[in-house]
Amino acid sequence: MKTKFCIAPLLRNVVALKTGIVLLLAFFSIAVKGLPAAGKKHTSTQEEAIAYLSKINRLDSSTIWTGINPTRFFKNLRKNIEHPITVYPGEGTYFCAYSALTYLMLQDDPLGYARFVVELYRNGEAMYRETYFKPSLEVKKEAGLLNYKGVMDINPADQMWYLTMADHFKGYLNTFNRIYDPGDENNFWASVNYAKFNRMAKRLLFGSVTSKGSDLIRPKIKDLYGYLYNKLHDGNVVLYINNRIVHKKNHVSIKLAVPTHFIVVEKITRIDDLVTLVYWDNGAKTLIQLSPAF
Amino acid sequence: MNKFSHTILFLLIAGFFVSCSPKNISSRYYFQNEKDLDQIEKSFRNSYRVHPFSIGFTSSDFRKVSVTIMTDTLNYIYDFTVGEERLADSLTRYRLPAKDILSLIGNMQAIRCTWISNYDFYDDEKKRSLTFMSIKSVALKRPFKKAKYYVLTYFQQPQYFDSEGRLLDRKKLRRLRKINGEIFMRINDKVCYTVSERFR
Numbered sequence: 001m002k003t004k005f006c007i008a009p010l011l012r013n014v015v016a017l018k019t020g021i022v023l024l025l026a027f028f029s030i031a032v033k034g035l036p037a038a039g040k041k042h043t044s045t046q047e048e049a050i051a052y053l054s055k056i057n058r059l060d061s062s063t064i065w066t067g068i069n070p071t072r073f074f075k076n077l078r079k080n081i082e083h084p085i086t087v088y089p090g091e092g093t094y095f096c097a098y099s100a101l102t103y104l105m106l107q108d109d110p111l112g113y114a115r116f117v118v119e120l121y122r123n124g125e126a127m128y129r130e131t132y133f134k135p136s137l138e139v140k141k142e143a144g145l146l147n148y149k150g151v152m153d154i155n156p157a158d159q160m161w162y163l164t165m166a167d168h169f170k171g172y173l174n175t176f177n178r179i180y181d182p183g184d185e186n187n188f189w190a191s192v193n194y195a196k197f198n199r200m201a202k203r204l205l206f207g208s209v210t211s212k213g214s215d216l217i218r219p220k221i222k223d224l225y226g227y228l229y230n231k232l233h234d235g236n237v238v239l240y241i242n243n244r245i246v247h248k249k250n251h252v253s254i255k256l257a258v259p260t261h262f263i264v265v266e267k268i269t270r271i272d273d274l275v276t277l278v279y280w281d282n283g284a285k286t287l288i289q290l291s292p293a294f
Numbered sequence: 295m296n297k298f299s300h301t302i303l304f305l306l307i308a309g310f311f312v313s314c315s316p317k318n319i320s321s322r323y324y325f326q327n328e329k330d331l332d333q334i335e336k337s338f339r340n341s342y343r344v345h346p347f348s349i350g351f352t353s354s355d356f357r358k359v360s361v362t363i364m365t366d367t368l369n370y371i372y373d374f375t376v377g378e379e380r381l382a383d384s385l386t387r388y389r390l391p392a393k394d395i396l397s398l399i400g401n402m403q404a405i406r407c408t409w410i411s412n413y414d415f416y417d418d419e420k421k422r423s424l425t426f427m428s429i430k431s432v433a434l435k436r437p438f439k440k441a442k443y444y445v446l447t448y449f450q451q452p453q454y455f456d457s458e459g460r461l462l463d464r465k466k467l468r469r470l471r472k473i474n475g476e477i478f479m480r481i482n483d484k485v486c487y488t489v490s491e492r493f494r
Contacts, residue, residue, distance in 0.1 A: 278368070
């Protein structure tokens, strides 16, 4: 599995999620912790989602999503349910936040995700939890036609869902480009800032979401390793980082230390002065070794 | 005489800007370095077939190199100083052709190639791949400007281009094909270039 990395030495925000909670830290990072809130519905299992898809078995062509091949759509949906790790935001797109949330949704409520995506495909609009999605005509026209984005080329369900999310959720980074035009998946139309991610996490994931950080100022955490380690025991943790943490790049003299990428932390360990971080992004898990001052 | 001096001065200034413009550099850079660039691509492609990986230089002096090794379960990103023993040992440990990759790193270093990787795409649902290379050309360095990279893509199959030499979408031949959001220009049927602020 091919990956594209976006980590930068330590700009991060943290979000922690557990069983439906996401913590976002802005390394700007993000951390999510999921504590099931009182009265909340039980989340579903992968088996329930697979059984649901097996009942449907196939989908007809859509007059709403004209660029989508239904067979390929169904295959994509099934693959996401069976192998959430393979969820991929596409090469060169600004979809990393949407794919990180989808990766967590697939673990949080796979049946809810499957039902929602099928309904969105069939009706062109659908409700997920308490959020009603009605994507624009521009998005409906383009979904399924994005290409040269790696494996996302053949994943129309992902294209539909990411475009729908980007179309629905808006933050200040989207101020000057709010209406989709072809190619906007690669620019600020699709970008996600710290507050927007938190908002999306709260709407799409079960459990509580806590966060620490901001778009521009890295949160002050004395023992970052210890903090992340503890948060991981409470729930899921998402980091909002500068890509250079993962992909070092010192070719240039002017470096902006702003967060640009969302990753889901899977594991963090420390031996002496070496921190080993395993994280998910771009359809795969990646291991990277960092100094404790990351 | 005064008029003559002004004309010479104007031509020198104009010549400076024209010769340093990304467009001009792009049109000739590949052919000036064709043999080296093709050799790097071929070497990468052969080693990639043995085991997937990518290489990027992370320092401006091209002494620090980052190697990403892809496995079925995990990708590993390791940083090395070029020439240190740990680099060869790590490549061998993951069963990569260490000797060939060390030679590739040396060739990349010599030509200031910042990044090389494989890039998958799909034509009519058929998986294809290309090699993506970026070079930090000295000729593209301009004061007070963001760093620019000369980016090459090596396709395995001949591609389609419009009358201006821009890479076209195979399915919809009237639509430009963008890779990483960039329009690519024809060098030959299988090789294209662009100048970008992104190196990967």
